[in-house]
Amino acid sequence: MDEPGTGIDLGKSAYTCGVLQFLEGRKGITQYRALRGPEYMRALRKLVDSLGVTVLDHSPALELLQNSDGLVSGARGIRRQKGGDWQVHAGAVVLATGGTSFLSRPLGSHTNTGDGYIMAAEAGAELSGMEFTSYYTVAPVHSTMTRSMSYAFATYYDEDGAVIPMPSGPDTMRPLARAMLKGRVFCDLHRTPEDIRAKVPVISPNFMLPFRRWGIDPYNDRFEVTLHGEGTIRGIGGLRIVGGDCRTSVPGLFASGDAATRELVAGAISGGGNINSAWAVSSGQWAGQGAARYAKEHKAISGGQPIGQAGLRPSAAANNVDLAATLSAIQNEVLPYDKNIFRSGERLEQSRTILEGVWTEFRSHAAGSSGTCLRTRETAAMLATARWCVASALARDESRGMHQREDRPEIDPHFNRRIIVGGLGKVWTGRDHEPRLELAS
Amino acid sequence: MIELVIDERCSGCNSCVEICPTNVLEIGTGNSPFIARQNDCQTCFMCELYCADDAIYVGPDCDRPVPVEKQAILASGLLGELRRHHGWDEWAIDSRYTNEHWQMEKVFLRARDTIFPTQSQET
Structure with missing residues (x-):
């Protein structure tokens, strides 16, 4: 990283490439990568409709x-x-x-x-x-919220509250699975820097949703997690x-x-x-x-x-x-x-x-x-x-x-x-x- | 799972019936659609996101229905939160909710540098 923080001070100029909107980031470079699921699915549908394509919805x-x-x-x-x-x-x-x-x-x-x-x-x-x-993705138990980004800062605990050691690097799936084969696993995100906490809603707008509805503060409270198979x-x-x-x-x-x-x-x-x-x-x-x-x-x-x-x-x-x-x-x-x-x-x-x-x-x-x-x-x-x-x-x-x-x-x-x-x-x-x-x- | 379609907020556009991937909702005889097959709900929140009236509440539990009190949900401020955070419809012009999904990889890099600083200096 050549700069502190997440480097987020956008010029806020939006460019529309076809039906998808892209933002201009620092140094005037347009970011052709904001492919967030619901947004790009909606954009593709608009494109298809604008071309006069016949779409049969609910027709598997x-x-x-x-x-x-x-x-x-x-x-x-x-x-x-x-x-x-x-x-x-x-x-x-x-x-x-x-x-x-x-x-x-x-x-x-x-x-x-x-x-x-x-x-x-x-x-x-x-x-x-x-x-x-x-491949498996971590999520709070009883939820579908397989948004992995915020878990980059996660601390995991076993049933007795002991920290589960994680190897350095991105592969947390295997040690987590090993721990889950032994018992329930809990998590908190207290290591997440404040500026990133503030940005999570505009990066992953659904990540906080289950926590807010359950009354959990994931940055301070421990919550149980599971791994969902991705096939x-x-x-x-x-x-x-x-x-x-x-x-x-x-x-x-x-x-x-x-x-x-x-x-x-x-x-x-x-x-x-x-x-x-x-x-x-x-x-x-x-x-x-x-x-x-x-x-x-x-x-x-x-x-x-x-x-x-x-x-x-x-x-x-x-x-x-x-x-x-x-x-x-x-x-x-x-x-x-x-x-x-x-x-x-x-x-x-x-x-x-x-x-x-x-x-x-x-x-x-x-x-x-x-x-x-x-x-x-x-x-x-x-x-x-x-x-x-x-x-x-x-x-x-x-x-x-x-x-x-x-x-x-x-x-x-x-x-x-x-x-x-x-x-x-x-x-x-x-x-x-x-x-x-x-x-x- | 989907728990509520709030009749007094619903304009009867039936967008939720169309967008639901698992065909949970049906067009009703009255003003608003109804939850016809709650057990088919996969908890994807698309009906909430596409509800411009903020009339739908989906509970976060994907394993079982968890009934909620309509008045409590109306008072909770949770209705419409997802659509606002996505910056859809009238929120599209509000710079607080601009889609910054592209920052995701920077967050991963920050995590690598703050959680495992030694390793990232070596590599």
Whole structure:
């Protein structure tokens, strides 16, 4: 830092770049990085509306359409407020369905159930980096408020009030998880400098909200914290990208944002909210351009058939599958700290066996009715995603980045490759031997 | 989880019905929408943020409903706080609430330098 304080005395001149507003900071440099979630989502929606794009709100996609040549040529879903279905035949499809944290509790993640992963896999696409799904974010217990910035100044305490020693550096997740496996963990933020306390509301306007409503002063009072699993949200696995236009290996199918792997921009570490939001906006542009170009070159074909399987079209007689119990079974393999943060081959094998059993039952019999069709399909997507995560974590027989195997604590140069995973009935893994992909800059 | 839609404040725009990602609210027969599926609420606070009338209260507990007294919430000053701190709508021209999210990385650097000063000098 070349100056005291946070360096905050803005000229307050605002610049509008399209629909997003950026501020000019010190030295007259415009800060093209105020990508705060609600603001940039609102801005993108305004942009889309201003272009005259038809948007179907509250209309989740359930499956892709594919023609006999293997081209993805549309999608189908439901309209949960207006009622009925929708089906669109198109020259290309971009999946922007997000990742999944398996309905753990990161803020605003509850519709992120990995639907795009299963839809793409049914069309024949594969995923990459699904072992890099072991990132967790701290939050006050019983809250969704996974805003990590203020915790940079945190002091953590065990149940007896003793300070939990933290290593220097940014990695507090693993020592916190170890402490939480032993007992409850408490926190205060008394080390936060006064000038930063004053700025927290304009940087993270929701951070103080739970505390104010609970009557807690986080700078003086101790409050209990937990770690919410991030899956592929702040983790970085997703659909494998095989071209600079964010195409998948399936013709006509593109992926963007958390639906796509972010190994291309984050490597084996978390993309956090920072890299991941930049990736969401950038990959969305590349995928959109790629899809538009593809659709122009390939005439829209109307003969595509819906290809959804698990949770939509059971392979045997449909019967009542307990969705809540299925979700618990999934969460119990991919969220506990002792299974997913501190991984081992033996425990992963156990998870694999359990998830295969759950899958066989679910694939055979689960079929939603009108009220449960979306949640049934979402559960299928999370179940498939959990299987790919576990298979990839087994295939990467080493420790690297956020993927840490207690039985393989070292980096192994043999694994300087991406782990590719796919398959529904039978999950397979492989390694990416293609030359490193260069994305447009 | 969402606890209140305050009828006497609500103008009936139904923005909350549209913005809720998990379809918790429904357009009502009277003036204001109603909480149709509270258990589906994920506690994301988007309905509050999009409520220009400051008529919605979301409790911070995401695990269970915690009923609140309407009069107490009306008197608490908490209604509309999130929208104000985000600098939305009429607050957009108020420089106290300008979006300074871009300062986040400076805060992380300050933490590194104040909590672990030795290490940052070495690196």
